[in-house]
Amino acid sequence: MSRYALFLGCNIPARVKQYDLSARAVLEKLDVELVDDPQFNCCGYPMRNSDPEAYLLSAAKNLALAEKQGLDMLVLCQCCYGSLKKAAHVMKSDDAVTEAVRAHLADHGLSYEGQTRIKHLLSVLYHDVGLEKLKEKILRPYKNLHIAVHYGCHALRPSDITEFDDPVAPTLIDELVEITGAKSVDWPLKLECCGAPAMGINDDLSMNLARKKLNDGRQAGAQYLCTACPYCQIQFDTVQQMILAHDREMEALPAMVYPQILGLGMGIDGQKLGIGMNTLDITEVPSFLSKE
C-alpha cells in the first residue's frame, strides 16, 4: 500500500468537486492511501504573473509540508503540478531568492531539501499502480465509447521540468483510457491549450481556443473528452456551456475527469464519482459499459 499527501489545490474543492470524489473513490480501490493536510495552501500558480517571490514561497511551503510528513505529493491539478515541479526545480539552486524562501520556511519550522517527489494522479496510476493492476480492476469495460484525450499543457511542458511524458508524442493518458475498453481517438489538437489561463483576461481568445479543440475532437469522432485538470475541466464543462449558449449550431462534446471514466469501468457507483455534478450531462456514459 502506498501513501501520498493529497494536494487538491484551490479549484477542485470549490468548483470541480467531482474530481476530488472520483479520485478518492478510485484510489481507495487501488490501495493508495491519501493523507489530507489542511495546512497546504495555494500552489502559487496564479501569482506567477505578478510576484515571483510570492509564487515561490507559496509553492515551496507546500513542498516543505509534505516533506515534513515524509510523503510524496499526489497532485490532481495539472497547473498545481507544473507550478510545484517548477518550484522544486528552482529550489535546487542556491541564490538570493531561494535563500530568502528557505529562511522564511525556517520561521515556520519548515525546510525543503528536495526529498518529496511531486506526482500527478495519472503518473501514480500509470507508473506506481501500473496498467496491469488497473486492467484487473476493470470489471465492466466500455464498448463503442470514443474519447478525445486532452493532455493539458502544464503537465506536459516544459518537459525538462515536468517529466510527465514525451512532450511531442505522449501516450500515457491514451493508454490509461484504452485499458478501460474505450477508444482514444486521434485528433490533431490533442496537445493544445484548453484556453483556461486566458479566461477572465481575454475571454474571446479563451473561448476560441476551447471551441477549436472541441470542434476538432468532435470531428475526430469523439463522444466525450477526457481531462485530468480542474482548469481544463472547467474550460470544457462550464465554459463550453457558455459557448454553447451563444452558438446554437455547435454540438456539445462533454468532458469528464479521468477518474470518472476509470471509476465507472471499475464498477464504482456513478454517484460516488460525482457524475451528476458536471455542468454538461455525462449521465449517459454508463450506458457504454458492458453488462455485468
Add this chain to the structure above:
Amino acid sequence: MSFNALLYTSLAIFGIGLLYKVFTWFFFKIGFQGHEATTGQRVGAAAAGIAGTVFSAKILTLLKVFFVDILLQIRILKTDALRWVMHMLMFWGFMLLLLMHAMDQLITVNLFGNYQSTVNPYLFLRDFFGAMVIAGVLIALYRRFILKVPRLKTSGMDVYAIAIVALILVSGLVLEGVKITSHSRFQSMVEDYGDPDDAEAVKALESLWVKDYGLVSPTVKGPFDPKVLAQGREVHADNCAECHSAPQWAFMGYATSRILKPAALALDRSGGPNFLWYLHILLCFAGLAYLPFSKMFHIVVTPISLLANAVMDEEHASPANVMTRQVMELDACTHCGTCSLYCSAMMAYEARGNAYILPSEKMTFLKALVRKKDLTSRQRSAIQEGVYLCTNCDRCTVVCPSGINLRQMWRKVREDLVQQGEAEPLVLSPFSLVRGLNREALPAKLYDRPLQKVRRALAGDFDKLMDPARPLSLEAAGNPSGKQPENETFAHCFGCQNCTSVCPVVQSYEDPTAHLGLLPHQLMCSLGMGLMEMASGARMLWDCVTCYQCQEHCPQNVKVADLLYELKNTAVKNWEKARTVEDSVPAGAA
C-alpha cells in the same frame, strides 16, 4: 443613582443600539452589482423570506443548526479543539451566570422557589460558572499573547471584548470576597435577622463566623473557647443557617477573601462592599449598553448569521435579502481569524506584507467601508490587491465559525473595487478565472472596463516606443527599466520563428501583430537588442496562455515562456514603482 435607574438607562441604550444596528442591516449596502432596493423593500423581503422559511420544512434545518452550531458550536470544534474549549467555557459560563445570577429575580426565583444566592447549590454554581468564564478568558489570553496563533491579529475591539468579560468577572469575584470578610455586612445582618441587644449571643456568633465563615472582625479574634463556639453554632442554626451555606463552597470568592484578609478591615471601613457592588453592576451595565457597538454583539448576530446561511440558497435568494444578510454578517464576524489561518493565499500575505490579503482583515476593513469612511489612495490599492489576490478556494467560507458566506462577500466587493479603483495588475492573472466564469452577471461594457484599465496601465509607453517615426534612441539599454532579464537564454535566439509559429495565441488572430503588439520571436529579438521597456509593454504578454509550446519547440533552448513571465513581472514592478513615485509627489506639485 439607584440600581433600577442604572439598569433602565443601560437597557435603553442597548435597545436603541440594537434598533440602530438592525436598521443598518436594512440600510447600508455592500458592493456593486447594480441591485437597488429601498430599506422598506428590504424589510419586506426579509419578512417574506423569514415567514417562508419558518413555515416550511426548512424549520428542521434551523433546529439542527440551533443545537449543533449555536449551542454546541461544532464548527469551532472542527477547526481548533482548544479554541472550542475556550469558547464553550466562556459561552456557557457567561450564559448561565446571566440567567441564574444576573437575572435571578426574573428567572431563578420563579423556577426554583427555594432560591437564595447564598445557599447551595446556587452559591457553588455561581462560582463554578464564573470559574468557567475565567478559564475561558485565560485560554483566550494564552492563545493571543503566548501561543501566538498564526495570523490571529489583535485589534482594539478584541482587547475590549476580553477586557470587559474579565473585568466583570474579577469585580464580581472581589465583591464576593470582600462581602465574605465584611464586618459591617455581618452587623447589618445581625440587626435584620438576629437580636443585636443580646451581646453574648452576637459575640458567640461572630466568633463562629470568624473561625468558619471567613468573617474578619475588628474586635473578635481567636483562639476561641469551644463553649463560645458551641453557643455560636446554636445561634447560627437558629438565625443564619437557612440562608447561608459554608462560604468555602464559593471556592473562588472564598479564596479571594483569604487573599484580601489583611486589608479586609480597611476595605470594609472605607465602604469597599458598596463601592465594589457599584463597580460590578456598572461594568455589567456598561457592557450591556455598549454591546451592540462592540465585538460582543456577535452573541446576538452570529446565531442569526448561522441560521440565515443555513437556509439561504446563494442562487435563488432574493438580492435584497442577500444584501441585508451581508451587512448583518459584518456584525457576526468576531475577528477570530480562523479564515486567515486556512486562507490559501496566506503565503502571498507573508511575502507581500499586505494584511488585507487575509480574509479576517478584509472583514475589519469592510466594517469601516460600509460606513463610508474615507480611504487614502494607498489603503484603496492595498484593499484592492487584498480582495483580488484570492484563489476563490472557498475555504474561508467553509471554516467560518459564524457561518458567514465570505465567498459571496468577496465577489461583490471585488467588483466594486476594480470598477471604481485604479488599475489592478492581478486582473490580468489566473485570479480572474472566477470573474470570467461569472461574466454574464455584468453588462459587457462594465465587465471589460477593469481589463482595459490595467492593459493601458501596464502597456506603459508601448505605442510611443513602437512608432516607426520615432528617432532611434541609443539610450535604450541605459534606461532604468531596461534591466536585462536574469534568464539570458534569449541571447541564443537566431530568429527561426518556431516559437511564433507554434503559438496558439498567435494562430488565433488574422492580424496577430495588430492584436498582440510583439510576437514571441519579436519579443526575444527585442530582448537581444536591450529593448526591455518596449518588450514589457507588449499585449502578447498578457494574452500568453503559458502553454509552453514555444519553449518546448525552441531549437536553441531559449526559455521563451519563462522569459514572458519575467517580462510580465517587470511590467508589474515598473508600474508599481511609477505609482509609488506618483504617490510621493505632494498634491498640486504635479
